[in-house]
Amino acid sequence: MAGPSRRVHLEFFARLREEAGCDRLELETVAANPAELYAELGRQRGLTVPVRALRVAINARYAAMDTPLQEGDTIAFIPPVAGG
Numbered sequence: 001m002a003g004p005s006r007r008v009h010l011e012f013f014a015r016l017r018e019e020a021g022c023d024r025l026e027l028e029t030v031a032a033n034p035a036e037l038y039a040e041l042g043r044q045r046g047l048t049v050p051v052r053a054l055r056v057a058i059n060a061r062y063a064a065m066d067t068p069l070q071e072g073d074t075i076a077f078i079p080p081v082a083g084g
Contacts, residue, residue, distance in 0.1 A: 005030045008037070008069060011076040020045045034058070034075055035065040041077075049079045 010025040017023045020041070031037035034056040041047055055078040056063055069075070 003030055003032055006069060006071040006073075008072070009074040010037075010041075011074065013076065013078055014081050015079050016047060016049060016077055019047050019049075029069075031069060033066045033068055034063065034077070037069065037075065038065075038077060053080055054078060 005028050007026065007028050010027060012020045012023055012025070027041075029037055029040060031040050035051055038047070038051050038054065038056075051065065054065075056065055056067075057076040057078065058067055058069070058073050060074070060076075
């Protein structure tokens, strides 16, 4: 996690929105992919949902946690949601 920094836009849903304290956030990061970004956010914001339980979307398309991030990407972390 020592590459160039990039500004990204984040969206949080359900439990993550509560834990992050917001539904949207703009962040400067050196994280190379969503998994690294989520680990960074977990340390900064105390996120407790395990990364293996999440889905991620980059620019409104589902992606893998190891997809490279680009300047200006919008990343949405989507936790499991119970309903009924």
